[in-house]
Amino acid sequence: MPTELSVGLTEPARQQGIGVVAPFDFALDRELWRWAPEDVSLYLTRLPFFTTPVTVEMAVACGDRRAVRRATRDVLTPEPGVVAYACTSGSFVEGATGEEVLRRTIEDAGAPVATTTSGALIDALRVLxxxxxxxxxxxxxxxxxxxxxxxxxxxxxxxxxxxxxxxxxxxxxxxxxxxxxxxxxxxxxxxxxxxxxxxxxxxxxxxxxxxxxxxxxxTANQVTMWAALRALGREAVGGGSLLTAKDQHAPGHLTPGVV
CATH class of the missing domain: 3.40.50.12500 (Rossmann fold)
Incomplete structure (x- = not known):
């Protein structure tokens, strides 16, 4: 028998989820959330702390495969539909090959789909x-x-x-x-x-x-969330030409090296 408290209540819609791997000093969680529809949750985790300033060396350290693999596994329990690596410099510092290695590392750790900020930028430039x-x-x-x-x-x-x-x-x-x-x-x-x-x-x-x-x-956060939501078949909440562009390409089917 339903209790008086439960009468009239409806179950919330099933949430889709995005796992986010961010650097240890990332401070803009709220900005990422602003791009997400109400029925999409973000599962954020951070890479290990270290004392290196924001230099090439720090960017390389943020792309350490062991740390990225561990962080990816940390966000997989709630079963996100995609895992986004949310660091621009960490995903471009080793060039196109390094960005590809990052995505493969995340997928090898169990993510159903992987995106990175720098990879998302390239996809966005192609769309536009x-x-x-x-x-x-x-x-x-x-x-x-x-x-x-x-x-x-x-x-x-x-x-x-x-x-x-x-x-x-x-x-x-x-x-x-x-x-x-x-x-x-x-x-x-x-x-x-x-x-x-x-x-x-x-x-x-x-x-x-x-x-x-x-x-x-x-912007970095814009393309990061655009790509992650696109992988879920969803659209980001916000403004800008990217979000209103006519995108004729399915995620992951863009031709490498073509703009």
């Missing part, structure tokens, strides 16, 4: 038909150069880049500082602009920046 890109980063120059090289491997030309030169505390960068570095990076011959780093707050800036610059603006 972008071949010339301006990039704004919080990084020191050697890290930014690795991003430029990664993009070049995929046939994307970086027409300009600007970095903030930060070695830590990236999550503390203000919206005003993001707008400033984006303005410095933009060029007339850039088809779009990319704001790198999942620890850089950008959610509320995408649409205003697109209106001001007159071109698509992509």
């Amino acid at each position: 038909g972008i071949a010339r890109l301006a990039i704004a980063t919080p990084y020191v120059e050697p890290v930014t150069r690795r991003l430029v090289a990664y993009l070049a491997e995929h046939g994307v030309r970086t027409v300009a880049s600007e970095g903030l030169g930060l070695l830590g505390n990236i999550w503390r960068v203000s919206y005003a500082e993001v707008v400033e570095v984006v303005s410095a990076a933009d060029r007339d011959d850039a088809d779009a602009l990319f704001i790198s780093c999942t620890n850089l707050p950008t959610y509320d800036l995408i649409e205003p920046l697109e209106q001001a610059l007159g071109k698509p603006v992509l």
Whole structure:
């Protein structure tokens, strides 16, 4: 017999889930959640702590396969439909081959599907038909150069880049500082602009920046969540040209090296 308390109650819809593997210093959990529909849950875990500043060495350490494998297993219990590696530098620092190894490591650890921030960026550029890109980063120059090289491997030309030169505390960068570095990076011959780093707050800036610059603006957290939700057959909640693009390709069926 139903109790008085249970009368009129309906069971909640079954949640879909996204496992998220993030660096130890990731501080923008709430920003990732803002991209997710109400019936999609995020299962976040972090890579092990270490004291290296935000340099090429730290990016390489964030891609350590043993740590990534362990973190992936940590989020598999609630049975996510996809596991996303949410770190831009950690997924581009070793080039296209390194990004592929990361995805394979996550899948070998048991994930049904794996995505990475840098891999998602390439997919997003293909969907939008972008071949010339301006990039704004919080990084020191050697890290930014690795991003430029990664993009070049995929046939994307970086027409300009600007970095903030930060070695830590990236999550503390203000919206005003993001707008400033984006303005410095933009060029007339850039088809779009990319704001790198999942620890850089950008959610509320995408649409205003697109209106001001007159071109698509992509951000690390935007493409990360877009790709993960796309793998589930879902759409991200938010603004920007990427989310309204006519995508004729099924996830995982894009032609490598073609923009």
